[in-house]
Amino acid sequence: MNAPTKLVLYGLVLVAVFAVAGFTANAVVPEETVRNWSQETTDHGQHGQEGDADTAGHGAHADDAAPLGLGLAQDGYQLTGVSAPEETGSEGELTFAVSTSGGEPVTAFELNHEKEMHLIAVRADGQHFRHVHPELDTDGTWSIPWEWEEAGTYRIFADFVPSESGEDMTLSTTVQVSGDYAAVPAGERVTETNAGGFDVSVRGDLVTGQPSELTVSVARDGEPVTDLEPYLGAFGHLVALRGGDLAYLHVHSHGAEPEAGQTAGPDITFEATAPTEGRYLLYLDFQVDGQVHTAPLVIDATADPAGIPSEDDHSGDGSGNGDDHEDGDGHDH
Structure with a gap:
């Protein structure tokens, strides 16, 4: 094979390599x-x-x-x-x-x-x-x-x-x-889900521009859970992120800080203020028998409570099951 032919083949190989690299980068990070x-x-x-x-x-x-x-x-x-x-x-x-x-x-x-x-x-x-x-x-x-x-x-x-x-x-x-990337498409509202064998549901209207009460209930095997344990100074910790940009909302739980050994349930009530209409992602951390579980939920905020779908509409099938939570030492509870 003469030198010009080798150079042409080498150039084609480089083009192919860079094309594959570019495709991979786009697949990893949109x-x-x-x-x-x-x-x-x-x-x-x-x-x-x-x-x-x-x-x-x-x-x-x-x-x-x-x-x-x-x-x-x-x-x-x-x-x-x-x-x-x-x-x-x-x-x-x-x-x-x-x-x-x-x-x-x-x-x-x-x-x-x-x-x-x-x-x-x-x-x-x-x-x-x-x-x-x-x-x-x-x-x-x-x-x-x-x-x-x-x-x-x-x-x-x-x-x-x-x-x-x-x-x-x-x-x-x-x-x-970096790595093989597969985004999960946005789905419907999820007001009921399962996390670690616990059935978790949320009710309440998230209204823009004003404090709104959200009540989360925890059950297991069809029975209400009444032995929720204190975790992070409350009987549950809720993180709320706005869909799209993941803007972070500060959410506050109702009630006095529980004492050591005290239990409660099945309801945990929180107060949140949504700045805009749209979809919000909720992540509830709760503890039972020393194990912390995370339950993901999805709700909508609207300026008019009458515009929020009922809990029977698109409540979700709980397919987005929550994972066991990780503590600050990086180990599972």
Whole structure:
């Protein structure tokens, strides 16, 4: 084979390699998702540094009146040094720090729901939710053992209360994980599901712009569960994320903080305020017999309670079964 022919064949091989690489990258991380999330993080980070509560980075949600955990920085604090394994099946650590706007590490935090730091990780399609509690090093670095089970683009939330300000704060960023990626299409409302053998349902109307009560009930084998145990200072912990951009809502449980050994159930009532109409993803953590379970639910918010479908409409078949929850040490309960 002469030299010109070899060069032509070599060039064709390179074209094929780069074509396959480009296809794989697009399969791992949807380009539109990454572009939108990157723009949101930039916009919110800039607003947070300036102390501006504007949320123009939301696009369709531009009328929001308060930060919703989509920025790297807010009110003089910023999320820095975020590092995690880059591909599925690779064991490592997820690390990050909270710093002041001047770059000084923050090392003093208040207990909030019995923990100084709540770390939430969830994929762009709402799948693979984790709520864990990393440990703080003396230099201000938070860390936790970490391994990704599925590829995709994930949003990482840090929910904490700095001792200096005493104000609850949520910062976030995105992490891209390489590997075989298969997004789960958005489905219907899911007001009933099963998590670890427990049947979990939610009722109540989520109305925009005002506090709304949501009541979650837990049953097993058709019988109400009345031995829910205290977890994170309540009988249940609920995380609510807006569908699409995964904006983070602060949700509060009703009732006094339970005492050690106290049990309750089957109902847990929460209060949440939806900033806009649309779909919201709920993740309930509850504990029975020392085991924490996570139940995913999906509801809609509307400006008019009469416009919310009844519980008999698209209630879901519980196919999105919840997974057992992971604690701050990275081990299953």
